[in-house]
Amino acid sequence: MKVALIYMSRHGTTEKIIKHIAEQLTGEVQIFNLADEKYPDIRNFSNIIIGGSIHYGSIQTEIRHFCKRNMHELLERRIGLFVCCLLSTRDSDQFERAFPLVLKAHSKASAVFEGDLIYNKLNAIERLIFNPSKEEQDVIAINESAIKAFVSAFLNENAVASTPYIPLKS
Numbered sequence: 110m111k112v113a114l115i116y117m118s119r120h121g122t123t124e125k126i127i128k129h130i131a132e133q134l135t136g137e138v139q140i141f142n143l144a145d146e147k148y149p150d151i152r153n154f155s156n157i158i159i160g161g162s163i164h165y166g167s168i169q170t171e172i173r174h175f176c177k178r179n180m181h182e183l184l185e186r187r188i189g190l191f192v193c194c195l196l197s198t199r200d201s202d203q204f205e206r207a208f209p210l211v212l213k214a215h216s217k218a219s220a221v222f223e224g225d226l227i228y229n230k231l232n233a234i235e236r237l238i239f240n241p242s243k244e245e246q247d248v249i250a251i252n253e254s255a256i257k258a259f260v261s262a263f264l265n266e267n268a269v270a271s272t273p274y275i276p277l278k279s
């Protein structure tokens with residue numbers, strides 16, 4: 110099984126999630142960070158997982174462009190989609206807006222994984238906006254069971270539509 114994992118991450122949480130996903134998969138798994146490689150060649154991959162994080166309500170532009178540019182190929186492949194963000198009542202909205210409708214309808218698995226605010230990585234303006242408490246912020250708790258559930262839905266041959274959203278932390 111050849112799987113391409115395509116992602117964008119600003120402060121590293123989505124990258125950690127991608128690495129956990131990679132550990133759950135067997136076969137040939139290749140990770141593409143769109144920050145380093147804008148135009149990954151996906152022709153040889155029949156399975157593709159795409160993930161990005163939410164900042165100011167939106168997923169990274171590079172993820173949007175990647176989906177748009179490759180839509181035809183993506184619709185011929187097994188697809189998993191996820192976003193990483195702060196959990197709130199807007200979670201499902203943020204996911205809904207992150208990916209094109211047709212791609213969401215086609216995907217075998219989807220998830221909203223909970224991210225974090227990493228104090229040391231915020232710039233001065235971001236610290237003012239979010240006002241995080243230093244002590245509370247610097248731990249990223251990855252919920253492996255949520256990632257396993259996402260991967261298992263992705264691999265499920267019988268899955269015909271997206272699963273409901275899966276929080277990263279239980």
Ligand SMILES: Cc1cc2nc3c(=O)[nH]c(=O)nc-3n(C[C@H](O)[C@H](O)[C@H](O)COP(=O)(O)O)c2cc1C
Nearest residue numbers: 118119120121122123162164165166194195224225
């Ligand atoms: C400047 C900034 C803006 C953010 N905006 C949002 C937002 O609009 N909605 C949300 O749910 N989370 C928001 N977050 C939280 C991020 O989604 C969270 O920190 C996530 O873990 C980032 O993942 P990454 O490190 O892979 O980029 C924001 C974080 C930062 C630093």
